[in-house]
Every structure is written in structure tokens, then in C-alpha cells.
Amino acid sequence: MTAAASDGAAPAATGQPGRSASSGRLLRIAVPAAMMVLLVAAWQAYCTLYEVPHYILPSPLRVAQAMWTDWPILGAALIVTLKITFAALLLALVGGVALAVLMVQSRWFELALFPYAVVLQVTPIVAIAPLIIIYAPTTQQALLICAWIVAFFPVLSNTMQGLKSTDHNLLNLFELYGASRWQTLLYLKLPNALPYFLAGLRIAGGLALIAAVVAEFAAGSAGAGSGLAFRLLESQFRLNIPRLFAALILLSLTGVVIFAATSAVSHLLLRRWHESALKREN
Amino acid sequence: MDPQRASIPAGAEAGSGRPIIRLRNVSKTFSSGTVALSGLSLDVAPGSFVSLLGPSGCGKSTALRIIAGLGDPTSGTVEWPTSKHDSSGRPEREISFVFQEPTLMPWATVFRNVWLPLRLKGISKAEASGRVMEALDLVGLAKFAGAYPRELSGGMKMRVSIARALVTRPKVLLMDEPFAALDEITRFKLNNDLLHLWETYGWTVVFVTHSVFESVYLSDRIVVMAARPGRVFEDMAIDAPYPRGDAFRTSAGYAEHCRRVSASLHAAIMSSTAGLDDHL
Structure with a gap:
């Protein structure tokens, strides 16, 4: 029974x-x-x-309409913003990792440079942006520098943390087998830093977009090279609120896509071995 | 390999030939002021299985690391009388080290972990493949070459670690409590595997442990160490013949050796300035 x-x-x-x-x-x-x-x-x-008047709160239909009719303007602006964001992110990855390796390999580099990396990071970017805009040859380059300053720090600090948190026994093992500094870096420290670097990448991706927008707000450039942030401000001045919403939606979507892409990269690289990418089974 | 060798106690052999490792008055003081080792002298005969046995804090792991060349002694010398020396006068020691933890790279497969020592010598994957698979075969893990460390059990990870130590075909195998974290069944199994490999290949093994039973089972010589400061307390030969197996583990002779070594270890603990209470 x-x-x-x-x-x-x-x-x-x-x-x-x-x-x-x-x-x-x-x-x-x-x-x-x-x-x-x-x-x-x-x-x-x-x-x-x-x-509700559309210049206060446009209905979703009106926003969709604005997206459709203003696409030539918004699409071009989106491309500009994307270019700055991804160029900044790419430079942040290269610069952040290169600086992290230099600082971990040489104590002198770390002592000399790290404090200034922190100063760059803690000073609000809106406060530095006007200066950069004066000194940079073109507005686009100014925006790129701003976005880079904000995006590179999480890559730098996370990669440094990863490079430094290498298992001491593994370091001993490499020493025992007579590994060169280069071999230790390539086969041990860099793979060990990968999960930390990827966490930094996910933060940097979002920050690059934010910084690109903030810098453009500060720059207030106009004309052909304008990004979404400028179009957003311009719509506000002209009380073209439907277009403002459309620009806002495009920015949000860009952020979501960047986050999803960096998360996917991270998952693909770590899925076989790192705890963060593995399913816990109890 | 000389089949007679295994049955000769190391003490007798040490007198005849030159030792493979010679420690003379080795002392080590850490930057914190802790005296880890004080005046340690030890000759290790080629082909012997020597265990360093002692309470925690007696400097047995420090001694092993100094032998391995990980950190220099504060005073005293480590010599390799039988090894060739390179142009700068450094001995070309053919050693491998097995840590207490498996110490595998989690991002690399079993194969790539075992390949590592050869890879660091510039041997390509294709060239190394045969030797890597041979080493994995010795520890019974050839089928797991493509697995990642996290997919293996604790005992299997330790065996990968041993395979990595064997892949360079070392003359001296240094082991720092390699089986301490494993369950008893796995430990017995790996004890047997290790003894079998040692008898087959005739390496010199220096084995650090805090287990009386493990040291008696494995070694032909036990160096009992005392703490504060770390020093040799008693040097004991275990003259039971090899090959040893489960029959030896349950024999009266084994129990007698264990009793004798236990008594020595206890005396070593009591002789430390702080005594047993502090150790516990």
C-alpha cells in the first residue's frame, strides 16, 4: 500500500x-x-x-510617432553617442589593463601613478568637463576623454585587485619551476584576474555611456556631430517633449544592450570554471 | 632500479654514499621575529623516503620550503652534493613540490595543469602530450584530461597535483602534508599509490606530515621535530621491508613502530618550552 x-x-x-x-x-x-x-x-x-498636454507628458503613441518621424535626427545622434561610448570603453579596457599590469609589475609605477588615478576618479566628471572642452582640439575628442576618464577606473582597480589576489601557493609553484616574470603574468596572473576584469568591464560599460551623456551636457555642442544628450537638451528647450522621451528611450535601450552584452561576454568566458558563472546545486 | 634498495633502511645507506640533500645548521627567523628553525642539520640519502613529523609550529613546512628553494635560510646552508651545478653555481635540482592543497589553476583543464611545468620550460603542447598523458595515467586520471579541477573530487584533484609533480620526472619529490585534507579511505588509497610509484621509480621523497600513522606506513626514516624553536628531536629508522600494503597496516610491527614514534613525538611536544597545554 x-x-x-x-x-x-x-x-x-x-x-x-x-x-x-x-x-x-x-x-x-x-x-x-x-x-x-x-x-x-x-x-x-x-x-x-x-x-494631458503633450508638452507636459506625451502619450506613448506620440512618443512612438516622434521616434518614427524624427528618426533621421535621433538615429544620427544615436550613432554619435554609440561611437563615443564604445571608443571610450575600448580605450578604457586597453588603458586600464595596461596600467594595472604596469602598476602590479612595478611598485614604483604604482606609487607614482595610482594616487592620480584615484584623484581623476573621485573628481566629478561634470566639474572637469569644461576644462577638457577648452583644451581638447574638438568636442568629440573632449567627450571621448571624459568618457574614458570615468570608464577606465573600474577596469584599472578591478584588474589590479585580480592580479594581486593570485594564490600564493601557485606563485610558489611558478617560482619553483623557474617561470619568468612574463610567464607568471601570462599563464597565472592574467587568467586569475579575468573574473575581476570582467566585473570591471560590466561597470565600465554602463559608466562609459553615462559619462558620454554627462560630458555632452557639459559641452553643449550643436550641429552635425551632436549625440543623443544634446538632442535631449534641445528637445527640452523647444518643448518637444515627445522627442525628448524618444531620445531617453534610445539611451535606456543602449544601456541595457551594453549591460546584456558585457554580461554575456563574462558568462561565456567564465562558464566552465568560475563560481560566479556556475549553477549551485544542492 | 636496484630491487634490494627498498629493504635497506636509509640510515645504513646514508653512511655509504653521498646524500642527495644536505642541510647544515639551517636557521630561519621570520621578519616578525618568530624563530621557525634553529640549527637544523639533516642528510637525505638518495632513494630514501624521509618523513618530517612534528606538532604544528615546529618548522617542518618551513624546512621543506627551504629545501625547495622557496625562501633562503637566515643562516646555514642547503647543499645538493650529487647534483650538477650551473654556470652561476646554482644546483640544478630536479625537484617537484606537492602542496597541502591541490593548488591547481581553476581556469585550466587537468591536461593544461599537468602540462604547466613543461610549458614553463618551453615545451609545446604537442611535444609534452605524451609525457602529460603518461603522468595522468600513473595516477589513474587519463580519462579526465579534459575536465576542469572543479569537476573533480578532492582526492582526484590531489592526484592531478601529484601527476603535475611527476611530469618533470623529478629525482626528489617534496610533499607538504599532501593528504591532510582528505578523508581516510582516499588517504589510504593515495598512500598506497604513492608507495607503489616510489618503489617503481626510486625517487627520494621528503614528506611532511603531522600523522604518526601515515609517517610510519610510508617512510623508511622519520625525523621527529620539536617546536619553539623548530629543531630535530629524534631521527628514527623504520626498518619494515617494502613493499608495504594493507597487511602491514594491521600488523603488530606497525603498531610497535607507531607506539615508538608516538612516544617520541609526545616527548618532542613536552620538550618545547611551552609544553603540551600551549600546543592544544
Whole structure:
């Protein structure tokens, strides 16, 4: 009797995890999507029912319309912002990693440079931006420098932390087998720093976009080379609020895409060996 | 290899030939002022299995590291009388070191971990492949060459670590409590594997442990050390013949050796200035 009951219960119990796994995946997409539909519908309803003027709060439909009709302007601006963000991010990665390696390899470099890296990081970028705009040859370069200053620090400090937190026994092992400094760096310290570097990359990705926008706010450039931030300000001055919303949505989406891309890179590189990328099974 | 060698106690052999490692009055004082070793002298005969046994803080791991060349002694000398010396007068020691933890690179597969010592000598993956697989085969892990360390059990990781030590075909194997963190069944198994490999290849093994039973089972010579300051307390030969197996583990002779070594270890602990209470 009890045996029969447990026989009957067993398949149901084993069937549970499979079902919950696939329904879990569905929920992860369905719930946020439903939430968005709900919010947009509520927004639309509010604007229609209370007849809110579009220069105060445009309805979602009007924002979509602005996105469509103003795409030539917004699309060009998006490209400019993307170029600055990714160029800054790329330079931040190269510069951050190179400086981290230099500082970890040589105590002199660390003593001489690290305090200034910290000063650059803690001084608010909006406060430095006007100066940079005066000194840089073009506005684009000024924006790039601003975005780089903000984005490189998390890469630098995380990579340094990773390079320094190498297992002492592994360092002993390398010494024992007569590894050169270069070999120790290449085969031991850099792989060890990879998870730290990737955490820095995820922060730097978001910061590069933020800094690109903030710097453009400070620069206030106009004309052909304008990015999304300038278009946003311009829309505000002209009370073209639908376009402002459209620019804002584009910025948000860019941030989300950068975060998703850096997270995906991180997952791909770590999935085989690092605790952060592994599923815990108890 | 000389099949007779295994049954000769190391003490007798040490008198005949030159030692492979010779420590003379080695002292080590850390920057904190702690005296880890004081006047340690030790000759290790080629082909012997020497255990350094002692309470924690007796400097046995420090002694092993100094032998390995990881950190210089504060005073005294470490000589390698039988080794060739390079142009700058440094001995070309063919040693491998096994740490208490497996000390594997988590980002590298088992194969790449074992390849490491050869890779650092500039031997390419293709060239090293045969020797790496041979070393993995010796520890019974050839099937796991493509696995990552995290996918292995504690005992398997330790075996990878041993394979990495063996891949360079060392003359001297230095082991720092390599099995301390493993469960008893795995430890017995690896004890047997290690003894078997030692009998087959005739390396010299210096083995650091705090286990009386493990040291008696494995070694032909036990150096009991005392703490504060770290020094040699008693040098004991374990004259039971090899090969040793599970029968030896349960024999009266084994128990007698254990009793004798235990008594010596206890006396070593009591002789430390602070005594047993401080150790516990």
C-alpha cells in the first residue's frame, strides 16, 4: 500500500523540476513583458482620460510617432553617442589593463601613478568637463576623454585587485619551476584576474555611456556631430517633449544592450570554471 | 632500479654514499621575529623516503620550503652534493613540490595543469602530450584530461597535483602534508599509490606530515621535530621491508613502530618550552 503510494508519487516528484525549469524561463520573459504592456497601457489611458498636454507628458503613441518621424535626427545622434561610448570603453579596457599590469609589475609605477588615478576618479566628471572642452582640439575628442576618464577606473582597480589576489601557493609553484616574470603574468596572473576584469568591464560599460551623456551636457555642442544628450537638451528647450522621451528611450535601450552584452561576454568566458558563472546545486 | 634498495633502511645507506640533500645548521627567523628553525642539520640519502613529523609550529613546512628553494635560510646552508651545478653555481635540482592543497589553476583543464611545468620550460603542447598523458595515467586520471579541477573530487584533484609533480620526472619529490585534507579511505588509497610509484621509480621523497600513522606506513626514516624553536628531536629508522600494503597496516610491527614514534613525538611536544597545554 505504502509502496504503491510512493511509486505513484515518485514520477510526479521527478516531473516537477523539469516543468518548473521551463516555466521559470517563460516567467522570466512573460512577467516583465506583461508588466511593460500594463505600464504603457496605463500611461496611454492616463494621457487620454485626463487630456494631458503633450508638452507636459506625451502619450506613448506620440512618443512612438516622434521616434518614427524624427528618426533621421535621433538615429544620427544615436550613432554619435554609440561611437563615443564604445571608443571610450575600448580605450578604457586597453588603458586600464595596461596600467594595472604596469602598476602590479612595478611598485614604483604604482606609487607614482595610482594616487592620480584615484584623484581623476573621485573628481566629478561634470566639474572637469569644461576644462577638457577648452583644451581638447574638438568636442568629440573632449567627450571621448571624459568618457574614458570615468570608464577606465573600474577596469584599472578591478584588474589590479585580480592580479594581486593570485594564490600564493601557485606563485610558489611558478617560482619553483623557474617561470619568468612574463610567464607568471601570462599563464597565472592574467587568467586569475579575468573574473575581476570582467566585473570591471560590466561597470565600465554602463559608466562609459553615462559619462558620454554627462560630458555632452557639459559641452553643449550643436550641429552635425551632436549625440543623443544634446538632442535631449534641445528637445527640452523647444518643448518637444515627445522627442525628448524618444531620445531617453534610445539611451535606456543602449544601456541595457551594453549591460546584456558585457554580461554575456563574462558568462561565456567564465562558464566552465568560475563560481560566479556556475549553477549551485544542492 | 636496484630491487634490494627498498629493504635497506636509509640510515645504513646514508653512511655509504653521498646524500642527495644536505642541510647544515639551517636557521630561519621570520621578519616578525618568530624563530621557525634553529640549527637544523639533516642528510637525505638518495632513494630514501624521509618523513618530517612534528606538532604544528615546529618548522617542518618551513624546512621543506627551504629545501625547495622557496625562501633562503637566515643562516646555514642547503647543499645538493650529487647534483650538477650551473654556470652561476646554482644546483640544478630536479625537484617537484606537492602542496597541502591541490593548488591547481581553476581556469585550466587537468591536461593544461599537468602540462604547466613543461610549458614553463618551453615545451609545446604537442611535444609534452605524451609525457602529460603518461603522468595522468600513473595516477589513474587519463580519462579526465579534459575536465576542469572543479569537476573533480578532492582526492582526484590531489592526484592531478601529484601527476603535475611527476611530469618533470623529478629525482626528489617534496610533499607538504599532501593528504591532510582528505578523508581516510582516499588517504589510504593515495598512500598506497604513492608507495607503489616510489618503489617503481626510486625517487627520494621528503614528506611532511603531522600523522604518526601515515609517517610510519610510508617512510623508511622519520625525523621527529620539536617546536619553539623548530629543531630535530629524534631521527628514527623504520626498518619494515617494502613493499608495504594493507597487511602491514594491521600488523603488530606497525603498531610497535607507531607506539615508538608516538612516544617520541609526545616527548618532542613536552620538550618545547611551552609544553603540551600551549600546543592544544
